[in-house]
Amino acid sequence: MKVLLADEFGFCFGVERAVDMVEDSLEKNETVRSLGPLIHNNEEMNRLGEHGVTTIDTPVQIKRGETAVIRAHGVTPEVQEELEEKASKVVDATCPFVTRVQRLASRAAEKDRHVIVVGNPDHPEMIGVRGYAPENAFIINDAAEVAGLPRLNNPLVVSQTTIKLKTFLETAEAVKAKTDDEVEIVNTICSATRDRQDAARALAGEVDAFYVIGGEHSSNSRKLVAVCKETCEKSFLIQTEEEINADDLVGVENVGVTAGASTPKWLIDKVVARLEEIGKSNEIALN
Numbered sequence: 592m593k594v595l596l597a598d599e600f601g602f603c604f605g606v607e608r609a610v611d612m613v614e615d616s617l618e619k620n621e622t623v624r625s626l627g628p629l630i631h632n633n634e635e636m637n638r639l640g641e642h643g644v645t646t647i648d649t650p651v652q653i654k655r656g657e658t659a660v661i662r663a664h665g666v667t668p669e670v671q672e673e674l675e676e677k678a679s680k681v682v683d684a685t686c687p688f689v690t691r692v693q694r695l696a697s698r699a700a701e702k703d704r705h706v707i708v709v710g711n712p713d714h715p716e717m718i719g720v721r722g723y724a725p726e727n728a729f730i731i732n733d734a735a736e737v738a739g740l741p742r743l744n745n746p747l748v749v750s751q752t753t754i755k756l757k758t759f760l761e762t763a764e765a766v767k768a769k770t771d772d773e774v775e776i777v778n779t780i781c782s783a784t785r786d787r788q789d790a791a792r793a794l795a796g797e798v799d800a801f802y803v804i805g806g807e808h809s810s811n812s813r814k815l816v817a818v819c820k821e822t823c824e825k826s827f828l829i830q831t832e833e834e835i836n837a838d839d840l841v842g843v844e845n846v847g848v849t850a851g852a853s854t855p856k857w858l859i860d861k862v863v864a865r866l867e868e869i870g871k872s873n874e875i876a877l878n
C-alpha cells in the first residue's frame with residue numbers, strides 16, 4: 592500500500608509562524624500565556640501545554656513577568672495596548688495577511704471612508720479588524736446583508752482572510768448600489784485554505800482511501816473531507832493515528848493523506864507511519 596501526501600497540507604504560514612514565535616519564547620524560559628487558544632488542535636495545544644503554555648480569555652488575566660501572545664487572528668488596538676501595559680512582553684503573532692486587512696481598514700477610516708468587510712462579525716479576526724475602524728466599518732456575511740447598509744462614502748471593500756471568493760465578489764458587486772462614489776475592492780482572502788482543498792481534490796482521484804487529519808471542530812478540516820469524498824468515498828476525518836481502523840484499508844493500494852491548517856507536522860508523521868505499518872501487515876497477511 593502506497594501512502595501519498597497531498598501537495599499542500601497542514602500548518603498554514605500564519606499558524607506555523609505563531610507556533611515558532613511561541614517556541615522561541617519557551618526557549619528563553621518565558622511564562623507564555625496565549626490570549627485565546629493559539630491553534631485549533633487539541634494534540635498541539637496539549638503538547639504546548641506540557642511545555643508550560645497556558646491560555647487566557649481576557650487581558651485582565653495577564654500579570655507582570657509573563658509573556659502575552661496575540662494569536663494569528665489578531666486583536667483590536669485596545670486589547671493590544673492593554674496587553675502591553677500588563678505583560679512584561681507581548682509576542683504579536685498576528686498573521687501578516689490579517690495585519691494587511693487591519694491596515695487597509697485603519698487607513699480608509701482615517702480618510703473618513705466607509706469600510707465594508709465581508710466576513711463573520713463574530714469571528715475573532717473580524718472583531719480585531721473592527722477595532723481598527725470602529726466608527727467606519729461594517730462587517731457583513733454576504734450580499735444579502737448589503738440592503739441593511741446606509742449610503743456609503745468612498746467605500747473600501749475587503750474580506751476576512753478565509754471566506755469564499757464567490758461570496759466576496761458578489762458582496763463587493765452589491766455594495767456598488769449603496770454609493771455614488773467609486774468602490775475600491777481589495778481581495779484580502781488568503782490562499783492557504785483553497786490551496787489545501789485543490790491539492791486534496793487532485794489526489795483524491797488517485798487513491799482508494801483518504802485520511803484527513805484535523806480537529807473535529809476545525810471547519811477547514813471538515814471541508815477537506817467533503818472535497819475528498821467528491822471522488823474518494825472512503826475518506827475519513829481523524830484526529831490521531833489511533834483512530835485509523837485497519838479493516839478500512841484491506842485491499843487498498845493507494846491511500847491519500849492531508850491535514851487541516853492547524854495540524855502539526857509531528858502528528859502527520861505519526862499517521863503516515865501508522866498507515867505504512869498497516870500496509871506492511873496487510874501485505875504479509877496476503878502472502
Ligand code: SF4
Nearest residue numbers: 603605686688752781
Ligand atoms: S489561514 Fe491564511 S490568514 Fe489565516 S493564519 Fe493561515 S496564512 Fe494567515
